[in-house]
Amino acid sequence: xxxxxxxxxxxxxxxxxxxxxxxxxxxxxxxxxxxxxxxxxxxxxxxxxxxxxxxxxxxxxxxxxxxxxxxxxxxxxxxxxxxxxxxxxxxxxxxxxxxxxxxxxxxxxxxxxxxxxxxxxxxxxxxxxxxxxxxxxxxxxxxxxxxxxxxxxxxxxxxxxxxxxxxxxxxxxxxxxxxxxxxxxxxxxxxxxxxxxxxxxxxxxxxxxxxxxxxxxxxxxxxxxxxxxxxxxxxxxxxxxxxxxxxxxxxxxxxxxxxxxxxxxxxxxxxxxxxxxxxxxxxxxxxxxxxxxxxxxxxxxxxxxxxxxxxxxxxxxxxxxxxxxxxxxxxxxxxxxxxxxxxxxxxxxxxxxxxxxxxxxxxxxxxxxxxxxxxxxxxxxxxxxxxxxxxxxxxxxxxxxxxxxxxxxxxxxxxxxxxxxxxx
RNA sequence: GGAGAGGUGGGUGAGUGGCUGAAACCAACAGUUUGCUAAACUGUCGUACGGGUCAAACUGUACCGGGGGUUCGAAUCCCCCCCUCUCCGCCA
Numbered sequence: 001x002x003x004x005x006x007x008x009x010x011x012x013x014x015x016x017x018x019x020x021x022x023x024x025x026x027x028x029x030x031x032x033x034x035x036x037x038x039x040x041x042x043x044x045x046x047x048x049x050x051x052x053x054x055x056x057x058x059x060x061x062x063x064x065x066x067x068x069x070x071x072x073x074x075x076x077x078x079x080x081x082x083x084x085x086x087x088x089x090x091x092x093x094x095x096x097x098x099x100x101x102x103x104x105x106x107x108x109x110x111x112x113x114x115x116x117x118x119x120x121x122x123x124x125x126x127x128x129x130x131x132x133x134x135x136x137x138x139x140x141x142x143x144x145x146x147x148x149x150x151x152x153x154x155x156x157x158x159x160x161x162x163x164x165x166x167x168x169x170x171x172x173x174x175x176x177x178x179x180x181x182x183x184x185x186x187x188x189x190x191x192x193x194x195x196x197x198x199x200x201x202x203x204x205x206x207x208x209x210x211x212x213x214x215x216x217x218x219x220x221x222x223x224x225x226x227x228x229x230x231x232x233x234x235x236x237x238x239x240x241x242x243x244x245x246x247x248x249x250x251x252x253x254x255x256x257x258x259x260x261x262x263x264x265x266x267x268x269x270x271x272x273x274x275x276x277x278x279x280x281x282x283x284x285x286x287x288x289x290x291x292x293x294x295x296x297x298x299x300x301x302x303x304x305x306x307x308x309x310x311x312x313x314x315x316x317x318x319x320x321x322x323x324x325x326x327x328x329x330x331x332x333x334x335x336x337x338x339x340x341x342x343x344x345x346x347x348x349x350x351x352x353x354x355x356x357x358x359x360x361x362x363x364x365x366x367x368x369x370x371x372x373x374x375x376x377x378x379x380x381x382x383x384x385x386x387x388x389x390x391x392x393x394x395x396x397x398x399x400x401x402x403x404x405x406x407x408x409x410x411x412x413x414x415x416x417x418x419x420x421x422x423x424x
Numbered sequence: 425g426g427a428g429a430g431g432u433g434g435g436u437g438a439g440u441g442g443c444u445g446a447a448a449c450c451a452a453c454a455g456u457u458u459g460c461u462a463a464a465c466u467g468u469c470g471u472a473c474g475g476g477u478c479a480a481a482c483u484g485u486a487c488c489g490g491g492g493g494u495u496c497g498a499a500u501c502c503c504c505c506c507c508u509c510u511c512c513g514c515c516a
Contacts, residue, residue, distance in 0.1 A: 040473085041473080041474065044473065044474065044485080044486095045474065045475080045484090045485090047485075047486095048473090048474070048475090048484055048485040048486085049484080049485090051484085051485060051486080052484055052485065054496080054497085055484095055485090055497085057496065057497090058442080058495095058496050058497040059442075059496095059497080060496090061442095061496045061497075062442045062496075062497065063442090064496095065442095065496085066442090073496075074496095076496070077496050079496095080496050080497090081496085084496090246434090247434050247470095248434095249434075249451085249452080250452090251452095368471095372434085372452075372453085374453090375453095376452090376453060376454095376468090376469075378470090378471080
């Protein structure tokens with residue numbers, strides 16, 4: 001959520017930034033915020049004046065009562081009643097304006113950072129880095145959804161039987177490969193100074209609002225209505241919400257947490273082309289890194305996080321490209337996002353396996369996540385997160401790219417974790 | 425699910441109708457002292473939205489889990505809701 005005072009001070013700059021998202025009529029929305037803000041101020045001022053008078057009178061009445069001057073006190077009470085009536089009249093409309101303002105602010109996405117290109121779709125993303133060469137496979141190479149059947153390592157039918165489409169069952173070496181990847185990712189993160197967190201995989205409503213999944217993306221999360229809990233779509237939600245309503249001690253910065261969790265996404269209506277096999281699931285595993293930084297350090301942290309994620313892909317020997325997302329392709333909370341996509345050689349497609357974002361103060365404002373700086377001033381912090389990494393598509397790419405006539409070769413770095421070097 | 429206790433500032437915690445935006449302690453910050461560190465001492469120290477100012481000083485309002493109510497006046501009394509803890513039950 002943007003801060004009203006920032007909108008007030010930097011109206012033009014904010015509109016210019018938001019235009020990069022390809023939004024229409026954004027200037028109207030911003031001006032609506034400003035005009036509601038003016039109205040709010042006026043009304044609040046009136047209200048404050050009324051209340052101020054009441055407070056003075058209340059004190060006087062108190063004193064008069066003490067000194068036994070009842071008649072005089074009664075006279076003042078009449079005036080108080082009048083004031084009370086007026087504040088009562090003003091109250092509801094003030095509330096309405098505040099609610100409207102709040103709703104409007106929730107609906108305005110974060111302002112893209114300066115270097116974010118404008119654009120509407122993935123077409124406008126910019127490839128800023130590549131690693132490796134997309135390999136050409138043998139004639140008889142097959143996509144991962146055939147390989148998992150051939151080697152009997154992931155079973156979609158069983159998942160359908162016990163849960164539904166998009167809930168695969170990992171079996172034997174398939175399960176071990178998953179576990180190996182999770183451990184590998186967690187160990188690597190720890191080497192980079194991240195603290196491991198095991199959060200709940202359900203969160204309450206307040207947490208959903210804190211990181212911005214609510215109210216806009218309500219339909220994306222599984223909702224346990226009996227208890228009003230949401231299954232997390234990413235570990236970002238619980239791990240970032242650890243710091244909701246927190247005044248961080250400056251000495252505890254920077255905060256670097258990593259967590260492995262299953263993630264749940266309803267992805268309602270998005271089934272169809274390009275979502276076969278492991279490409280898109282309702283439940284999947286992911287290791288997520290989350291940082292909380294001082295504003296002046298957050299872009300340095302973003303670079304660090306990208307390089308870290310890239311190092312994982314390089315260790316796994318997966319060809320990848322790094323994209324700077326255009327305004328229209330970024331999530332609403334993000335100020336800047338880099339996506340990492342690995343090449344799945346049998347599908348001949350790039351698969352997104354990581355998304356690294358700086359939210360600047362957008363989340364922190366909702367979260368009320370702040371610290372006191374050296375001057376003793378309370379300041380919003382910056383939040384960042386990145387997948388490091390999302391498992392299924394990594395698995396898909398490993399299976400496809402590493403297939404040989406004898407079986408699937410396990411990446412060298414993973415062998416100590418899997419304790420086998422081929423799936424056959 | 426049943427019974428009880430409780431939710432106060434960055435933290436612990438006092439506060440049962442006006443003198444309380446809130447004691448005390450801790451933390452933090454600034455300074456004094458000091459060979460350095462530590463200790464000691466002194467001072468500052470909640471948040472939001474306004475007014476005011478070049479900026480301050482200063483100043484208004486609201487906020488003691490959330491929402492309503494009683495009252496001239498509520499952290500304090502009443503009602504509803506949420507959450508936490510303890511005991512019992514159930515489960516692991």
